[in-house]
Amino acid sequence: MTVTATTPLAELRALKRAGxxxxxxxxxxxxxxxxxxxxxxxxEAAGSLLAGRATREQLAASGAFTARPIALLGSSTLDALPPxxxxxxxxxxxxxxxxxxxxxxxxxxxxxxxPTLKDLGPQVTALLLDETAVFDGVADRLDLAEVERRxxxxxxxxxxxxxxxxETLGGLVVLATVPLTPLTRDxxxxxxxxxxxxxxxxRMNAAILDLAAPADSVLVLDLDGVAAHGRGGAVRAGDRMRxxxxxxxxxxxxxxxxxxxxxxxxxxxxxxxxxLVLDLDHTLWGGVVGDDGVAGLRLGGAYPGxxxxxxxxxAADLKQQGVMLAVCSKNEEAIAREAVDTHPEMxxxxxxxxxxxxxxxxxxxxxxxxxxxxxxGADAMVFVDDNPVERGLMRELLPQVATVELPVDPAGYxxxxxxxxxxxxxxxxxxDRTRTELYRARAARAELADxxxxxxxxxxxxxxxxxxxxxxGLNSARIVQLFGKTNQFNLTGRRFTADEVAxxxxxxxAARLTDRFGDNGLIAALALGRxxxxxxxxxxxxxxxxxFSRQVETALLALVLRAAAAEGAGEVRARYVETAKNxxxxxxxxxxxxAAAGEEPGAYRHTLRELPELPRWIRINGQQExxxxx
Amino acid sequence: xxxxxxxxEVVAQLLDLDEDALSMDQPLADIAEWDSVNALRVLVYxxxxxxxxxxxxxxMRAELLADLAALVEDVRAAAx
Numbered sequence: 038m039t040v041t042a043t044t045p046l047a048e049l050r051a052l053k054r055a056g057x058x059x060x061x062x063x064x065x066x067x068x069x070x071x072x073x074x075x076x077x078x079x080x081e082a083a084g085s086l087l088a089g090r091a092t093r094e095q096l097a098a099s100g101a102f103t104a105r106p107i108a109l110l111g112s113s114t115l116d117a118l119p120p121x122x123x124x125x126x127x128x129x130x131x132x133x134x135x136x137x138x139x140x141x142x143x144x145x146x147x148x149x150x151x152p153t154l155k156d157l158g159p160q161v162t163a164l165l166l167d168e169t170a171v172f173d174g175v176a177d178r179l180d181l182a183e184v185e186r187r188x189x190x191x192x193x194x195x196x197x198x199x200x201x202x203x204e205t206l207g208g209l210v211v212l213a214t215v216p217l218t219p220l221t222r223d224x225x226x227x228x229x230x231x232x233x234x235x236x237x238x239x240r241m242n243a244a245i246l247d248l249a250a251p252a253d254s255v256l257v258l259d260l261d262g263v264a265a266h267g268r269g270g271a272v273r274a275g276d277r278m279r280x281x282x283x284x285x286x287x288x289x290x291x292x293x294x295x296x297x298x299x300x301x302x303x304x305x306x307x308x309x310x311x312x313l314v315l316d317l318d319h320t321l322w323g324g325v326v327g328d329d330g331v332a333g334l335r336l337g338g339a340y341p342g343x344x345x346x347x348x349x350x351x352a353a354d355l356k357q358q359g360v361m362l363a364v365c366s367k368n369e370e371a372i373a374r375e376a377v378d379t380h381p382e383m384x385x386x387x388x389x390x391x392x393x394x395x396x397x398x399x400x401x402x403x404x405x406x407x408x409x410x411x412x413x414g415a416d417a418m419v420f421v422d423d424n425p426v427e428r429g430l431m432r433e434l435l436p437q438v439a440t441v442e443l444p445v446d447p448a449g450y451x452x453x454x455x456x457x458x459x460x461x462x463x464x465x466x467x468x469d470r471t472r473t474e475l476y477r478a479r480a481a482r483a484e485l486a487d488x489x490x491x492x493x494x495x496x497x498x499x500x501x502x503x504x505x506x507x508x509x510g511l512n513s514a515r516i517v518q519l520f521g522k523t524n525q526f527n528l529t530g531r532r533f534t535a536d537e538v539a540x541x542x543x544x545x546x547a548a549r550l551t552d553r554f555g556d557n558g559l560i561a562a563l564a565l566g567r568x569x570x571x572x573x574x575x576x577x578x579x580x581x582x583x584x585f586s587r588q589v590e591t592a593l594l595a596l597v598l599r600a601a602a603a604e605g606a607g608e609v610r611a612r613y614v615e616t617a618k619n620x621x622x623x624x625x626x627x628x629x630x631x632a633a634a635g636e637e638p639g640a641y642r643h644t645l646r647e648l649p650e651l652p653r654w655i656r657i658n659g660q661q662e663x664x665x666x667x
Numbered sequence: 668x669x670x671x672x673x674x675x676e677v678v679a680q681l682l683d684l685d686e687d688a689l690s691m692d693q694p695l696a697d698i699a700e701w702d703s704v705n706a707l708r709v710l711v712y713x714x715x716x717x718x719x720x721x722x723x724x725x726x727m728r729a730e731l732l733a734d735l736a737a738l739v740e741d742v743r744a745a746a747x
Contacts, residue, residue, distance in 0.1 A: 282707050
């Protein structure tokens with residue numbers, strides 16, 4: 038069948054008809070185009086096309102998507118939300134299975150033990166309320182004292198609801214503030230009354246925002262911020278749709294909410310971007326430094342210099358929160374570095390960048406090399422360049438990179454980049470704040486490697502010290518984060534939630550590595566179990582890519598084996614499960630003396646008859662049976 | 668594009684149906700996916716395509732695809 042597909046939607050339908058199995062990249066591309074075009078009706082239609090079970094199974098079978106069960110609850114009709122969220126997430130390589138409880142069932146569903154949602158096992162449960170959830174409990178909406186009491190009571194009610202939700206469904210609970218509609222504001226005629234109503238409402242929303250507790254996996258979205266990203270800024274559904282369909286929210290707003298929820302889901306999957314790659318001429322500053330000279334650059338001061346300065350300040354703030362910055366620019370390197378380090382209005386200096394590529398090579402190659410050197414995927418990079426030709430080239434040759442569509446006027450650069458939320462994470466740790474330092478120390482280590490005669494001399498020269506720590510209150514958040522965001526050295530792909538880590542079913546450990554260049558922080562996490570016959574099991578083992586190639590993994594595994602032998606376990610069992618990103622470690626266990634166990638591929642055992650040596654260039658702090666549980 | 672074609676495309680697009688299998692004298696009630704939610708989606712989508720509001724009562728009274736096409740035709744004529 039030949040199909041002339043005139044629109045992305047028509048092409049998507051044609052693809053669906055022909056079978057989506059091998060079409061994952063094209064499907065993602067079409068959805069990305071629809072998202073960029075920003076029409077929520079088209080996006081909803083596209084999401085509906087992909088929602089059927091058969092379609093989902095075809096997409097799942099392609100192996101190109103991570104599955105994610107998600108529950109949506111609300112007090113109004115949210116029919117458009119599941120397809121919008123589907124379209125958004127599938128475009129980003131996540132295949133959601135979305136389930137909702139019926140209209141206004143949010144309270145009952147959870148209080149009744151989640152009969153509809155329980156077997157879904159949602160990893161994210163989102164609650165989107167509207168004004169009716171407040172006024173349902175008010176007899177006279179003009180009685181300000183009553184409205185104030187209701188507004189004061191709702192946050193506590195939501196706190197209880199979120200607790201029950203966490204206990205019943207586990208996973209992440211995403212709450213949101215409740216917008217006050219113009220119709221409710223406008224029906225009061227006296228200004229003091231209007232002010233009192235607004236004050237009560239703002240206090241309620243502030244108290245709802247205070248319910249955010251990342252350690253307990255409760256997030257709260259500020260819907261004012263979400264609405265600001267929606268096309269046209271509309272929040273409320275058109276009046277006819279409110280009446281005819283019971284809809285509280287406009288399609289534009291639901292699309293913006295779906296985007297935000299999509300970012301939360303991706304952050305939970307460790308898919309937040311990690312590195313911001315910036316062009317120089319006409320991006321970080323106005324003008325071309327090679328032509329105009331450092332003094333001729335437009336940066337800081339009056340517009341448009343102020344706009345470029347604003348972008349730099351945004352990048353500096355992102356860096357403070359753990360985002361790595363890099364330069365990728367077509368310039369003479371010496372001139373580019375001089376401009377960055379000497380221009381008085383620069384908010385960034387060369388020391389702020391973990392990589393600095395200024396040459397005349399095609400940028401996609403440079404960015405790919407950068408990703409490799411930093412040991413992150415190209416899909417963790419965000420590319421900002423004023424030149425549409427460079428952007429097109431990046432999209433064409435390195436589509437995994439998130440290429441930012443900048444407006445023509447630099448005045449909008451910072452706002453456009455910030456609004457994308459590429460770097461949003463569920464919470465920040467101390468490690469995030471010091472990441473650039475860690476990577477810079479790593480670059481210094483690479484220089485030492487060049488100077489050292491052999492790998493062993495180099496490793497010995499590092500003076501590495503490894504410390505194993507059992508789970509405690511201080512390291513639990515980082516352990517959850519390491520399991521959550523480590524993709525390469527992740528031997529089974531199994532992520533552990535805060536609940537599972539705290540649950541006590543497994544023994545969790547972390548390891549810290551220091552060397553002569555500084556502290557690398559917690560760089561590894563292990564989950565150890567015990568089988569009924571006493572054998573130790575490695576349920577998962579993750580290692581930060583920062584410390585690859587230093588045989589830290591060998592040291593840690595040797596310590597696990599020693600501890601098991603010391604406590605009399607018969608053997609240590611382990612599994613390798615292939616994921617999209619961990620293939621380079623497929624032979625980790627056999628290379629360390631493990632033998633295949635039984636028929637199951639990837640299952641290994643170590644009989645503990647011969648224990649491997651510990652790498653002699655790593656000093657082990659504390660006892661060598663650090664993994665022993667007594 | 669003719670009004671017939673507009674209606675056929677929008678209905679096919681939103682309800683994921685085969686355009687060629689939709690005839691103008693088809694009763695809407697016979698289309699399995701034609702429920703109240705999808706009807707409203709079609710209405711909103713048509714309004715976007717036309718850039719004009721569509722009479723709600725007349726839309727809801729429509730029994731055949733042809734009725735929707737006639738409605739679209741009238742909206743276009745009125746808009747000039």
